[in-house]
Amino acid sequence: MPWYLYLALKQLFPTGRRFPFFTFISVMGVALGVALLVVVTSVMGGFGYEIRRMIVDTEGEIQIKSSGFITDSAEVLKKAKAVPGVVAATPYAAGAVMIEYHGKPAYPGMRGLDLATVEEVVQLSKYVRLGSLDDLDDDSVMLSSQLARSIGASLGSKIEVYSPLMIERFKSDEIFMPREVRVVGIVEIGHQQLDSSTVYCTIRLAQDLYGLGSSVHGINVRVREGQNEDAVAARLNTALPYGIRAFSWMDSFSDFLWVLQLEKNMIFFLLLFIVIVAGFSVASSLLISVVRKTREIGLLGALGGKSRQVAACFCFQGLIIGICGTALGLGLGFVALTFRNDFVLLVTKLTQRDEVLQRFYQFSQLPSHTAVNDIVLIVVSSVFISMLAGLLPAWRAARLKPVEALRSE
Numbered sequence: 421m422p423w424y425l426y427l428a429l430k431q432l433f434p435t436g437r438r439f440p441f442f443t444f445i446s447v448m449g450v451a452l453g454v455a456l457l458v459v460v461t462s463v464m465g466g467f468g469y470e471i472r473r474m475i476v477d478t479e480g481e482i483q484i485k486s487s488g489f490i491t492d493s494a495e496v497l498k499k500a501k502a503v504p505g506v507v508a509a510t511p512y513a514a515g516a517v518m519i520e521y522h523g524k525p526a527y528p529g530m531r532g533l534d535l536a537t538v539e540e541v542v543q544l545s546k547y548v549r550l551g552s553l554d555d556l557d558d559d560s561v562m563l564s565s566q567l568a569r570s571i572g573a574s575l576g577s578k579i580e581v582y583s584p585l586m587i588e589r590f591k592s593d594e595i596f597m598p599r600e601v602r603v604v605g606i607v608e609i610g611h612q613q614l615d616s617s618t619v620y621c622t623i624r625l626a627q628d629l630y631g632l633g634s635s636v637h638g639i640n641v642r643v644r645e646g647q648n649e650d651a652v653a654a655r656l657n658t659a660l661p662y663g664i665r666a667f668s669w670m671d672s673f674s675d676f677l678w679v680l681q682l683e684k685n686m687i688f689f690l691l692l693f694i695v696i697v698a699g700f701s702v703a704s705s706l707l708i709s710v711v712r713k714t715r716e717i718g719l720l721g722a723l724g725g726k727s728r729q730v731a732a733c734f735c736f737q738g739l740i741i742g743i744c745g746t747a748l749g750l751g752l753g754f755v756a757l758t759f760r761n762d763f764v765l766l767v768t769k770l771t772q773r774d775e776v777l778q779r780f781y782q783f784s785q786l787p788s789h790t791a792v793n794d795i796v797l798i799v800v801s802s803v804f805i806s807m808l809a810g811l812l813p814a815w816r817a818a819r820l821k822p823v824e825a826l827r828s829e
Contacts, residue, residue, distance in 0.1 A: 442705050447745045449698030454749025454802050457691050459756050461794045464684040466787030468677065474609055475669045480541045480640035481649045482656065483672055484509075486664045489635035499659050500641060500666075505652040507644045508540035511636040513626035517619060518582040520598075524571040528564070528617040530583075532626025532636075541642040544607065544620070551575055551605030558625050562605035566616040577603045581619075583629035599629060641666070688797075695802050699809040702741055706810055738810020742803040749802070750795070757788050 433443065490496055493511045500509045513532035518525060535556060539545060545553045549565060556562060561581070563573060573579055580598040601621070608615055627633065643652050649668035656666035670677060756763075764786050 443741070446698075446702045446705055446741045447748060449701050450695060450742060450745025450802055450806055451749035451752060453691070453695035453698050454746050454798060455752035455756060456694060457688065457798045457802075458750060458753025458790070458795070459760070460687055460691055461684065461798070462753075462757055462788045462790040463760070463786060464680070464687060465791050465794060466789040468680050468684070469789035470610075470787040471673070471677075471680075472669070475673065477543045477547075478609065479669065480510075481643040482641035482653050482666050482668050484639040484641060484656065484660065484664060484666045485637070489632060489637065490639065490664060491635045493634070493636045493639065496639060496660065496664060499661075500639060500656060503652065503655050503659050505644050505647040505655065506641055508537065508642045509639050510534050510537035510541045511623060511639050513623050513630065513632060513637045515584070515626070515630055515637070517584075517629065519571070519579050519619065520582070521571045521573045521577060521579040526567060526571050526617075528567055528619045530581075530619045530621060530626055530629070532621055532623040534623045541640045547607050547609045549606050549608045551603075553605065555604040556620070556622060557604075558622050558628075560602045560604040560621075561625075562607050562620040563603055564615045564618040564620075565606050565608040567618065568603070568606050570616070573603050575603060575606070579603060581629065585629060585631045599625070601625070688794075692801060695805050698745070699805040702738055702806060702809040703812050706737060707812065735807065735810045739803070739807045741809075742806025745806065746799055746802045750799070754790075757790070760786050760788060 433440070484490070484496065484500060490511070497509050497511065500506055511534050513530075515530050516527065517530045518527050520526075533542070533544070533556075535553070539553075548562070551562065553562070561579070568574065571579070578600055580600050582598045586598070605620075607618070607620060623636065627635070641652075641656070643649055649670065653666040653668045653671070660666060
């Protein structure tokens with residue numbers, strides 16, 4: 421081991437003495453900054469990851485849409501399934517409806533499903549909390565959990581469904597009565613918006629409510645694992661008829677995902693200043709150490725130590741502080757992520773705001789997803805900043821002349 425590295429370690433962790441206060445404060449400053457970066461980037465990444473998971477689970481990786489209706493859905497399905505990379509496809513009908521139960525109205529979105537193919541693309545059955553998808557027919561519906569709770573409906577309840585087609589019929593002096601259906605299931609996905617405003621029914625019932633005939637609004641597509649969604653969507657667009665386009669889930673939600681990524685990057689940039697402030701603290705402490713040990717530095721030069729070796733001693737101190745602080749910060753960050761929901765639950769109960777998280781952030785629990793790229797960026801940034809913090813003290817120590825340093829009081 422080079423003598424300057426050994427001396428750097430001894431100055432930070434002297435043998436036979438208590439843990440130095442300077443080393444403790446410097447390491448903890450870097451650690452707290454790293455821990456905060458890990459927690460925030462993981463939580464922000466969790467929002468994006470959960471949104472991606474729910475989009476894919478409820479709509480598939482790709483959606484095929486038209487400017488109007490897709491009239492020949494069977495032919496479009498046949499062409500879509502023949503495209504390399506496509507595993508399965510299922511048609512759907514979607515729109516807004518009004519439902520009423522015992523005088524309590526609600527205005528959810530309707531999702532008409534093809535029961536013969538929906539499970540090949542959309543994994544809806546794993547989100548069914550009460551009832552079964554097998555019980556769904558043309559005279560029944562499944563409600564999202566909070567929607568059912570808001571109107572007081574449960575399994576076996578009979579609700580009335582009003583569609584926009586009623587308005588069109590009224591214009592023609594026709595009477596179009598609401599459709600009475602039975603609730604056969606309760607669905608809970610874990611996203612506030614989806615769980616509070618969605619009605620699931622058969623595609624035939626949705627077509628009747630909207631007067632679509634045999635037409636559909638779109639087709640959901642499941643992509644083979646390992647395939648790129650954008651590449652498969654491009655192949656679909658070359659095979660589909662004119663006027664019908666395929667969009668990957670990233671294209672459909674590109675604006676929202678861009679805003680989410682922008683928020684994550686801005687928060688990372690702002691929180692990085694905590695590590696920078698910790699770096700200034702390390703630099704000032706090392707500068708004080710240089711001033712206090714001026715004679716010792718002069719003695720090292722008199723014994724044959726070169727200027728770059730003396731400078732390396734202080735550079736290594738900044739590097740060691742950065743490595744130790746980063747390692748401790750990663751540990752603190754992952755521990756905080758493990759107990760994040762317990763902490764949030766405690767805060768919401770103390771402030772009596774139990775429903776704030778669901779209302780504003782649309783999730784029943786605080787999500788977390790730690791990306792390897794984010795951790796690498798945090799580690800590299802914190803270690804680099806700490807190493808830079810040691811450059812100024814190292815430069816100051818390297819400029820000291822041995823004779824003048826030894827005569828210093």
